[in-house]
Amino acid sequence: MKVTYELIHQDKETGARYGKAIFTDANGNIQEYETPMFMPVGTQATVKTLSPEQVKATKPGIILANTYHLWQRPSAEIVQKAGGLHQFMNWHGPILTDSGGYQVFSLARNKKKDITEEGVHFKSELDGSKLFLTPEKSIEIQNMLDSDIAMSFDECPPASADHQYLKNSIERTIRWAERGKKVHKNSNQSLFGIVQGGPYEDLRRFSAEQTVAMNFDGYSIGGVANDDECKDDMYKAIEYSIPYLPNDKLRYLMGVGEPVDLVESVARGVDIFDCVSPTRLARHGNALIWGIRYTDKNEPKEKRINLKNACFTADFSPIEDDCDCYACKNYTRAYIHHLMKCNETFGATLLSIHNIRFLIRLTEKMREAIKNDSFADFKSTFLA
């Protein structure tokens, strides 16, 4: 399904956008989803520990899968034979595939040696074999996977990269985007471009202008959720990119994130997000709860509880009283604590349901606030 974006209302004070992502398949059938939207991540064609029915109950729009992982296992050919990713994984809503760009960041050990003009060398973590992924290959794989949105293959540089490195990197990423666009053949799939450039205004502007000039179906802002990056740099990266992105296309902030980041980013004009944190935190026993706390650097940070902690042994209240998710409606903190202590998968399932639903509820609240032109109030209340 190809995607278009309809901007319905912009918050008067902040510029936060309420809109719709409209998916149309080859037969003209339409699916509409409201934005801002949080997209759960299902790297290996499954949102870890959840069935599609359980994912659906959290009321998401798009979900993610990963090109690199599915290329390795089970291979693009197998997914294609299965009838495409939707059929293969039994998910009939929209799917966005990441290009493998993040794996450039996390798997290419020697950036200078492994990242070349032609493509990126990886060592397989499965069997140690040498792999080579190019922009063309990434797009071809995504064409075969038949996701609804394909991402351009980019370099996702570490937060520590300097201006000179980033300059070379974004120029190469722009060339990679052109190469990928040339081989993109799936007429039932949209293709997004990615803006990079670290926290630098000139680089973000250059990257955004060059990428937009190629006329992609949507644009994402990348390189903002890496290792040691501080919040200020993340917000700068967004602010320096957004002004050069068109109003009539989706804006996707890649890899974010924490509740506070969603609110701050929506205020700056972002529409869609994805992040592994709700499901990973869940598997590690953590539940997101409403509120905010601060790090020792006085940066805002999400609030959450670790249900493995002994203090929840006899806590027979739900994770959150006012949450409408399956976990909160039916189970207690004590029960989830017990499941996590026993390494029972169902504990991770319940926490994943809660954490995903938590972020989606947050986007629902933000949509209402934007529609009512009260997003600034919402934001200050949330941050307080």
Add this chain to the structure above:
RNA sequence: GCUGGAGUCGUCUAGUGGCUAUGACAGCAGACUGUAAAUCUGCCGGGGUUCCCCCAUCGUAGGUUCGAGUCCUACCUCCAGCA
């Protein structure tokens, strides 16, 4: 009762004369942002001024030795076999 074997952290366990008693599990915390992640890190005898210091400790009590969880003696407990 006799003979043999064994007692090490909450549990199991390494250790056969030498520097700081090993590892696992359990326990207590922390980290996690386009998933190399149901993972990783720290603590885990007691105390303190806690990136350092003091004290204690291998069933109990003695002994040998410069030095003992390790060797010797006695006792206690457990296990196996025989009566």
